[in-house]
Amino acid sequence: MTAPLTPPPPPHDQSPHQAWQAPPPAGTVEAEYGQDGPGMKTELRQAAVIVLAVAVSGVLLGLLWLWLAPHVPLVGDHSSKGWVVYLKDTEGEQAVGVDGAFTLLALAFGAVSAVAVFLWRRAGGVPLVVALGIGGLLGSLLAWRLGVWLGPQQDVIAHAKAVGKGVTFSAPLKLGAKGALLAWSLSALLVHLGLTALFGPRDPEPPYEDGPYAAPPA
Numbered sequence: 001m002t003a004p005l006t007p008p009p010p011p012h013d014q015s016p017h018q019a020w021q022a023p024p025p026a027g028t029v030e031a032e033y034g035q036d037g038p039g040m041k042t043e044l045r046q047a048a049v050i051v052l053a054v055a056v057s058g059v060l061l062g063l064l065w066l067w068l069a070p071h072v073p074l075v076g077d078h079s080s081k082g083w084v085v086y087l088k089d090t091e092g093e094q095a096v097g098v099d100g101a102f103t104l105l106a107l108a109f110g111a112v113s114a115v116a117v118f119l120w121r122r123a124g125g126v127p128l129v130v131a132l133g134i135g136g137l138l139g140s141l142l143a144w145r146l147g148v149w150l151g152p153q154q155d156v157i158a159h160a161k162a163v164g165k166g167v168t169f170s171a172p173l174k175l176g177a178k179g180a181l182l183a184w185s186l187s188a189l190l191v192h193l194g195l196t197a198l199f200g201p202r203d204p205e206p207p208y209e210d211g212p213y214a215a216p217p218a
Contacts, residue, residue: 046121047131054113054135054188055142061109061184062146065173068105069147070097072171076160085156088168095176102144103180110136110187117188118195132192136184144181147173 072095073088117132118124151173153159163169175181 040127043125043127047127050117050128050131051135051138054132055138057109057113058139058142059146061105061139062143062150064105065102065143065147066150069101069173070094071152072098073168074156074160074171075168076157076163076165078165083157083160085160095174098173099175099177099180102147102175103177103183106136106140106143106180106183107187109139110184110189111191113184114188114191114195118192118199122196122199123201124192124196129189129192132188133185136186136188137181140181140184144175148175 074085075088077084077086113136114132117128121128148154152170154172156171159169160167
């Protein structure tokens with residue numbers, strides 16, 4: 001008698017519970033990897049738009065700073081040695097108020113720009129965050145120089161001569177604390193990070209798949 005014929009066992013590296021899958025169609029790998037290129041290009045274009053828009057809004061910051069910043073009163077005096085300019089109120093804190101006004105306005109502009117960028121593109125991305133920081137710095141620089149340019153005359157001696165001896169006039173607009181130029185960028189980054197953490201899109205959880213190593217039901 002001969003032993004009954006039995007079918008050969010399946011290969012060692014294949015499970016009987018696995019279904020054969022057809023190979024991916026031609027061009028699938030190239031298409032999958034090709035999606036990263038156009039996506040990054042789109043983010044870079046959006047980042048460039050954000051840098052430009054945020055930087056240009058520095059014009060509004062400069063105008064508001066010029067309007068809301070306190071004026072530092074000066075007085076000119078003429079003697080045999082020439083003209084001398086001094087503070088009218090030696091105990092005044094107007095100079096500190098000038099820096100404080102710029103800092104508070106920059107913080108507000110940073111928060112508003114972060115909210116606007118988040119509402120425009122909730123998905124976020126590193127290029128957009130970097131664009132917020134660069135745009136905020138450029139906007140602060142533009143606001144600072146614009147406020148100084150449109151503010152009172154820089155040559156205080158010439159200004160004192162023009163208004164006359166003993167007449168009070170405003171000192172040039174000056175930003176003493178240069179660290180205020182970073183307030184816009186820091187505020188924008190922090191607010192955008194908080195909004196992304198609270199309301200940003202979440203990554204979908206991977207679906208549960210049954211397989212040869214799946215845990216048995218309870």
